[in-house]
Amino acid sequence: MLTLRGLTKRYGEKTAVDDLTLDVAPGKVTGFLGPNGAGKSTTMRLITGLDRPTSGSALVQGRPYARLDRPLRTVGALLDARAAHPRRTAYRHLLAMARSNGIPARRVPEVLEAVGLADVADKRAGSFSLGMSQRLGIAAALLGDPAVLLLDEPVNGLDPDGVRWVRTFLRSLADEGRTVFLSSHLMSELELTADRVVVIGRGRLLADGTVADVVAAGTRRTVRVRGPEPGGLRLLADRLAEAGAEVDWTGPNALAVAGTSAERVGDLAHRAHVRLHELRAEEASLEEAYLRLTSDSVEYAQTGGAVPDRAAAGEAEVVR
Numbered sequence: 495m496l497t498l499r500g501l502t503k504r505y506g507e508k509t510a511v512d513d514l515t516l517d518v519a520p521g522k523v524t525g526f527l528g529p530n531g532a533g534k535s536t537t538m539r540l541i542t543g544l545d546r547p548t549s550g551s552a553l554v555q556g557r558p559y560a561r562l563d564r565p566l567r568t569v570g571a572l573l574d575a576r577a578a579h580p581r582r583t584a585y586r587h588l589l590a591m592a593r594s595n596g597i598p599a600r601r602v603p604e605v606l607e608a609v610g611l612a613d614v615a616d617k618r619a620g621s622f623s624l625g626m627s628q629r630l631g632i633a634a635a636l637l638g639d640p641a642v643l644l645l646d647e648p649v650n651g652l653d654p655d656g657v658r659w660v661r662t663f664l665r666s667l668a669d670e671g672r673t674v675f676l677s678s679h680l681m682s683e684l685e686l687t688a689d690r691v692v693v694i695g696r697g698r699l700l701a702d703g704t705v706a707d708v709v710a711a712g713t714r715r716t717v718r719v720r721g722p723e724p725g726g727l728r729l730l731a732d733r734l735a736e737a738g739a740e741v742d743w744t745g746p747n748a749l750a751v752a753g754t755s756a757e758r759v760g761d762l763a764h765r766a767h768v769r770l771h772e773l774r775a776e777e778a779s780l781e782e783a784y785l786r787l788t789s790d791s792v793e794y795a796q797t798g799g800a801v802p803d804r805a806a807a808g809e810a811e812v813v814r
């Protein structure tokens with residue numbers, strides 16, 4: 495369990511993490527999503543005691559990292575995949591970590607096996623591909639058999655096989671009852687991996703819920719309507735506007751309706767005796783939802799790109 499309360503980190507004028515309050519529960523994979531510079535790595539560093547909060551707190555299993563008796567047995571972290579000494583073999587790297595943390599040496603072959611690196615245990619970490627380095631980082635995080643795992647962008651730079659492996663592996667770790675918290679700047683990456691997604695931008699919480707909730711919260715569902723009689727459509731457009739929906743004409747015989755459901759549009763059309771040839775609720779894309787949610791929060795946004803208006807109301811808790 496991770497407990498963040500009003501967690502804030504300032505570097506001079508810059509607020510990297512801004513009043514972040516959230517609980518990350520065991521038995522689930524929780525994705526931590528935000529554009530570059532949103533404050534994900536800083537949050538992870540604050541949780542693991544590598545940096546001190548300006549205010550607020552980050553607790554691991556109810557205690558600040560610095561007050562954990564045996565930190566590696568409580569929380570394992572992959573913050574930098576290239577952290578291993580390049581001249582050390584995978585085995586030696588893990589053995590050194592185990593020794594300095596009072597972890598029995600027999601854990602080393604166990605975690606190497608678990609991440610699929612048993613065959614290259616005697617190879618130097620410096621010769622590893624990025625994918626192998628990520629696996630070694632995960633092995634190091636697992637060394638103390640911790641209840642909590644933090645992984646900063648664990649699939650960055652991995653090929654599709656590597657991504658699939660990480661996804662399946664993290665799921666199995668959560669199924670064992672561990673708290674799994676992983677960051678990414680790509681919603682599509684977390685779509686298949688995370689049970690819950692926490693979205694941040696400029697250090698602030700933007701949304702928190704299942705992937706479906708976050709999509710619903712971040713997108714404006716549009717209902718496409720087409721009919722053979724412009725007069726009938728005009729009447730329907732008036733009725734829809736009276737009912738509070740937003741109506742755009744996308745062609746002489748076509749409407750795009752926001753702020754209502756296809757069912758409601760169909761009922762209104764029926765009541766007004768308007769013939770329709772098309773009535774379709776447009777599916778929202780994850781990437782679109784994410785872009786809307788974070789559109790004000792991207793640090794190095796390209797100018798001139800049309801990011802659609804933010805939309806409101808879904809089941810996810812959206813913090814504005």
Ligand SMILES: Nc1ncnc2c1ncn2[C@@H]1O[C@H](COP(=O)(O)OP(=O)(O)OP(=O)(O)O)[C@@H](O)[C@H]1O
Pocket residue numbers: 505508509510528529530531532533534535536537679793
């Ligand atoms: N030591 C530091 N000194 C000054 N500013 C910092 C420091 N560390 C981070 N920042 C700033 O804090 C903000 C958050 O950075 P952070 O690395 O936590 O974001 P992130 O979400 O992990 O981004 P990325 O996806 O690019 O890794 C950024 O604007 C960054 O420049």
